[in-house]
Amino acid sequence: MSFLLSRVATLSITAAILLYAVPPLLKAEAWVALAILCAAAAGICYLYLSKRHVPAKYLVPGTVFLIVFQLVPLLYTFSIAFTNYGDGHRGSKEEAVAAIERESLKEIPGSPDYALTIAAKGGDLVFLLVDRETKAVQAGTADGLSNVEGAEVSLTGKILSAPGYEILPAGDRDAEVQALAVPTARGAIKSSGLSRAIEFEKTRAYAADCDCVRGEGKEWKASSETGYFVDAQGNNLLQGWQVNVGWSNFARALTDPNVNGHFFNVLIWNFVFSIASVFVTFVLGLSCALALHSPRMKGTKIYRALLVLPYAMPAFALMLVWRDMFNKDFGLINRVLGLDHDWMGTPASARLALILVNLWLGYPYMFLVATGALQAIPRELTEASGIDGASAWQSFRRVTLPLLLVALTPLLISSFAFNFNNFNLIRFVTNGGPYAVDNNLVGKTDLLITYTYRLAFEGSGGLLGFAAALSTFIFIIVAVTSAIAFRRTRAQEEVYS
Amino acid sequence: MRMIWRHAFLLCVVAFALLPVVFVFSAALNPLGTLGSSEIIPTGASFDNFVKLFSDPDHSFGRWMFNSVMLALVSAFASVFLGICAAYAFSRMRFAGRRVGLLAIMLIQMFPQFLAIVAIFIIFTQVTELFPPFGFDSIWGLLLLYLGGALGVNTWLMKGFLDTVPKELDESATVDGASHAQIFFRIILPLVSPILAVVALLAFVGTMNEFLMANIFLRSDDTKTLAVGMFGLLGPDNRNVNFGAFAAGTLLTAIPTVSLFYWLQKYITSGLTLGAVKG
Numbered sequence: 164m165s166f167l168l169s170r171v172a173t174l175s176i177t178a179a180i181l182l183y184a185v186p187p188l189l190k191a192e193a194w195v196a197l198a199i200l201c202a203a204a205a206g207i208c209y210l211y212l213s214k215r216h217v218p219a220k221y222l223v224p225g226t227v228f229l230i231v232f233q234l235v236p237l238l239y240t241f242s243i244a245f246t247n248y249g250d251g252h253r254g255s256k257e258e259a260v261a262a263i264e265r266e267s268l269k270e271i272p273g274s275p276d277y278a279l280t281i282a283a284k285g286g287d288l289v290f291l292l293v294d295r296e297t298k299a300v301q302a303g304t305a306d307g308l309s310n311v312e313g314a315e316v317s318l319t320g321k322i323l324s325a326p327g328y329e330i331l332p333a334g335d336r337d338a339e340v341q342a343l344a345v346p347t348a349r350g351a352i353k354s355s356g357l358s359r360a361i362e363f364e365k366t367r368a369y370a371a372d373c374d375c376v377r378g379e380g381k382e383w384k385a386s387s388e389t390g391y392f393v394d395a396q397g398n399n400l401l402q403g404w405q406v407n408v409g410w411s412n413f414a415r416a417l418t419d420p421n422v423n424g425h426f427f428n429v430l431i432w433n434f435v436f437s438i439a440s441v442f443v444t445f446v447l448g449l450s451c452a453l454a455l456h457s458p459r460m461k462g463t464k465i466y467r468a469l470l471v472l473p474y475a476m477p478a479f480a481l482m483l484v485w486r487d488m489f490n491k492d493f494g495l496i497n498r499v500l501g502l503d504h505d506w507m508g509t510p511a512s513a514r515l516a517l518i519l520v521n522l523w524l525g526y527p528y529m530f531l532v533a534t535g536a537l538q539a540i541p542r543e544l545t546e547a548s549g550i551d552g553a554s555a556w557q558s559f560r561r562v563t564l565p566l567l568l569v570a571l572t573p574l575l576i577s578s579f580a581f582n583f584n585n586f587n588l589i590r591f592v593t594n595g596g597p598y599a600v601d602n603n604l605v606g607k608t609d610l611l612i613t614y615t616y617r618l619a620f621e622g623s624g625g626l627l628g629f630a631a632a633l634s635t636f637i638f639i640i641v642a643v644t645s646a647i648a649f650r651r652t653r654a655q656e657e658v659y660s
Numbered sequence: 661m662r663m664i665w666r667h668a669f670l671l672c673v674v675a676f677a678l679l680p681v682v683f684v685f686s687a688a689l690n691p692l693g694t695l696g697s698s699e700i701i702p703t704g705a706s707f708d709n710f711v712k713l714f715s716d717p718d719h720s721f722g723r724w725m726f727n728s729v730m731l732a733l734v735s736a737f738a739s740v741f742l743g744i745c746a747a748y749a750f751s752r753m754r755f756a757g758r759r760v761g762l763l764a765i766m767l768i769q770m771f772p773q774f775l776a777i778v779a780i781f782i783i784f785t786q787v788t789e790l791f792p793p794f795g796f797d798s799i800w801g802l803l804l805l806y807l808g809g810a811l812g813v814n815t816w817l818m819k820g821f822l823d824t825v826p827k828e829l830d831e832s833a834t835v836d837g838a839s840h841a842q843i844f845f846r847i848i849l850p851l852v853s854p855i856l857a858v859v860a861l862l863a864f865v866g867t868m869n870e871f872l873m874a875n876i877f878l879r880s881d882d883t884k885t886l887a888v889g890m891f892g893l894l895g896p897d898n899r900n901v902n903f904g905a906f907a908a909g910t911l912l913t914a915i916p917t918v919s920l921f922y923w924l925q926k927y928i929t930s931g932l933t934l935g936a937v938k939g
Contacts (some may be wrong), residue, residue: 169841187790217840221749225742225811231810233768236776236783243778380924451673461663468673468922472681475921478869478885480910483894484680493696493900495683521905523676531928577813586774586872591891612775615760619778627778634775641771 165283173211178206203227207614237638243631244412252390252403252554259404260293260369262394263376266402267367268350271319277352278320279360281340282328284512288339289328292352292360293320302328303345303360308448321358333357339537394419412632427604432514432642437582447522448529449567453559457538474527482591485520489592510607517608520592521582528578536570537563576648580641584612611637683692684907693904706788709904711914721909723882724889729916731799731806731885732867736860738803744856745820746811748844752830762816769812774872775806780805781876800884803875806867814859821855822848862925865917886913 181204186565190196210219246252254262277292280303286580290303300311300322324330334357344351350365367378376392376614383400384393390406391399416426451470455463473481488495489506497503507513540563548558589595595606595613605614611633619630674772679700686702687695693709748756750762751813773780784805788795825848833843849856871887878884883893886909893906920929 184791189856191790193790218749218753218755218758221745221753221844225746225815228742228804228807229768229811232702232780232805233773233776236773236779236808237768239779239783240776243782248782315906436747447673451670454670457663457666459663462667466670466674468925470670470677471921471925472918473677475865475914475918476681477910477913477917479871480890480906480913481680481684483891484684484910487695487894487899487903488683490695490899491693495700499700523680526673527677564664584775587869590871605693605926615775615866616777616872619781627782631778637775638771642767 170212175207177207180204183287201656205314226617240631240634243628244635245402245407245409246405246628247390247408247412248405248631252628254404256385256404259402260622262402263367263400264365264369266349267365267378268344268353268363268365270361271364274364275362277362278362279354279358280322281331281333281335281354281493282322282325283331284328288336290343290345290354290360291322291325291328291330292345295320305343305345307346308352319358389432408628412629413635415629416633416636425602429605429609429611429614432608433583436514436517436608436610437579437585439518440525440582440585441578443522443630444525444529444578445517445533445571445575447515447526448531449533449614451526451530452533452537455534461512463564470530471527473523478524478589479587481524482520482588485523486592489516507593510597513593513597513608517588517592521585521588524588524590525578525582532571532574533567536567539570540566572648576645579648580645583610583641583644584637585610586612586616589613590616611640680716684872684910687904687907688911690904690907692773693901695900696892696904698903698907699861709908713905713912716905717891718881719893720881721889724884724886725912727799727883728868731803732864735803735806735867736863738807739814740809740856740860740862742807743812743814743845743859744818744849744852747822748848750815752827753821761818761889765811765815766813769809771777773809777872777876780873784877787865796877797883799883800880802874805873805877818855818859821852824849851923857924858927861920861928864920868913868917 181200184200185197187365188200189243207223210216276295278295280291280293282289282358282504282602284289284302284304286303291314292301292303292308293299293310294301298316300316301308302311302325309330311325315323317323322330340354344353346363346556350363352360352362355361365378367376370377373382376385381394383394386399387406388408389399389403391403392401395597415422417423424441428437451466454460455466481603486507487493491505491508494506496506504512506516544562544566545558548562549555553561589610590607590613593606594606595609595617597608598606604617609617615630615633618626618633683698683700686700687698688709689699689702689705689707691704691706691708693712695909713719746765784795784801787801789799792798793800794804801929829847829851830843834845838846868885869887870885874885874888875891878888881889890906890909890913893902893909
């Protein structure tokens with residue numbers, strides 16, 4: 164019974180997803196996506212209807228999400244890193260040509276002039292156009308012009324009805340009306356006021372024979388290296404397209420003097436920050452755990468409850484609270500200490516402040532895991548070393564600490580990897596600042612991840628290809644560092660037990 | 661005598677731990693509601709800041725709270741379910757590619773999802789055009805993205821815990837004629853509920869705190885989560901003025917996580933440590 168039930172459930176969920184996802188894909192003619200979707204659906208049906216492949220039944224749900232939202236973006240990032248994708252280079256060459264031609268549209272005196280009626284066909288906006296002289300009726304969409312038969316035209320040129328079209332009141336869907344350009348041989352027809360449309364002429368046009376854009380007496384040649392149309396003087400048109408640039412994004416990070424000075428400084432600070440963070444949080448967390456680790460200690464419960472409080476508070480909000488406690492003019496710290504120090508304005512104190520905030524946020528976790536690991540170490544071991552004449556410090560240093568490190572190294576490494584990319588902390592507390600006067604792109608406390616984010620999404624931004632290359636660098640650095648650290652521990656053998 | 665030093669040290673750390681929390685508390689009660697007038701010891705008590713927070717016409721704090729809690733709950737449940745399924749397979753079954761799979765999960769997770777922001781941005785630009793409910797400006801698109809991270813460190817943690825559950829239980833159930841699904845849902849899941857609670861809590865807190873992806877995804881005020889919304893509350897122009905309302909919001913945000921946390925605390929220590937020791 165439950166066998167049947169679970170099969171029916173699986174099939175209906177799959178069917179529901181297909182019913183929802185297929186129509187928009189069909190409409191967009193996204194055949195590849197459609198094929199992948201259908202293949203995945205078929206695979207899932209086969210898997211859950213058959214009695215075999217039991218492990219896969221448990222692994223597939225999580226793996227599907229892992230592949231689609233983790234692995235694919237990862238691989239896609241690597242591939243973007245080899246392109247110039249970004250502002251001005253977002254689409255294909257055809258899209259760039261279309262944009263250039265659209266932007267060059269100009270009204271030419273004496274150009275054809277139509278009476279305009281707006282209408283809809285299947286929900287899409289249509290211009291119904293009546294030629295002032297011939298009275299011929301045409302329908303214009305983003306795809307071009309087509310003839311309309313049997314329309315009823317008033318004396319002023321307004322269309323009263325047309326078979327297959329729904330006439331819309333003037334002023335309806337205004338934004339769409341203004342945006343619609345009906346392509347024609349010479350240019351495009353656009354609306355001009357509520358009841359009039361004019362044919363605009365494109366002053367720049369693509370010519371296939373020379374692979375260039377011509378117009379206004381000039382010529383811009385297509386360059387497949389930069390993804391721009393460039394004239395004889397080397398000036399390019401604003402709109403470009405996406406091209407493969409090979410390793411140049413990677414090379415730029417390492418060799419461009421405008422970038423690589425920052426890149427190495429950011430990288431060094433990034434290492435200092437993440438190692439220091441792991442170190443101070445571990446030392447404080449372990450000290451607290453050790454202080455409480457005594458049978459004669461009183462009040463351990465209340466201490467524990469208070470010590471882990473920072474772990475339970477909403478981190479993002481408390482980061483902002485810390486930032487404002489360090490505020491120069493209104494901050495608590497300056498007022499209490501009677502100082503006027505611009506904490507976030509000088510590099511050294513901003514960095515110190517960041518590590519202090521990270522200590523506050525991070526030590527409870529270390530405290531929790533160190534407490535657990537301490538309890539797992541048999542007391543006989545330290546007692547035995549005590550009998551052998553070791554001091555408390557010696558038995559900690561020689562017996563407890565090595566055992567703790569074996570257990571906790573994987574967590575220390577993952578804490579390093581986390582702090583290496585601790586975006587939230589930097590974004591909330593300093594936002595990368597302080598910045599040098601002549602450089603607002605990279606600040607003194609920027610990590611690679613915040614620097615990358617700014618390149619891609621903020622300020623002059625839009626350098627998505629370059630940002631992807633930097634992301635790839637971060638991947639490699641984190642992976643190599645973690646791999647080396649893992650090698651030095653026996654962690655890898657233990658996890659397979 | 662040595663105990664006194666321990667108490668002195670711990671009291672210092674507790675003071676450090678409580679400093680910002682107490683500051684938030686008194687700032688939330690501070691009737692003036694500005695950063696410059698907030699002290700550690702409350703100078704007055706009023707609920708003006710809470711009223712301001714909910715009545716502000718430019719911001720819909722209630723809505724952010726709802727979005728955040730909804731998103732965090734659904735993503736916690738879903739990611740625990742996906743994770744425990746995989747952990748069950750890794751712990752109880754032997755199949756080709758098991759080691760590689762475990763290692764692959766670890767490796768892929770080592771590259772945090774947000775390093776791929778550029779690619780995710782491009783992918784979801786397409787998704788927004790095709791399926792608006794799962795694209796930008798929707799918490800459901802964000803949910804899908806978060807579930808991509810469901811298999812990860814938590815899977816290892818749960819596998820470690822499952823390894824401690826005796827195999828004889830499954831074997832005797834198999835002899836009695838139970839199917840693998842029955843064993844999983846009826847026997848294993850109830851036994852491992854403490855670790856499920858811990859992982860769910862960690863996922864819940866993680867989602868509540870997530871800012872980077874949410875900030876790219878959620879643009880309009882109605883769809884924002886607490887992290888994105890409250891960050892905006894302290895924008896460059898109103899950092900000083902809105903601080904009281906922000907502190908009030910922080911306290912309200914802390915209530916669900918802090919109470920869940922203390923309720924589950926004894927499981928958290930054992931859960932994290934098992935994950936550490938057993939991998």
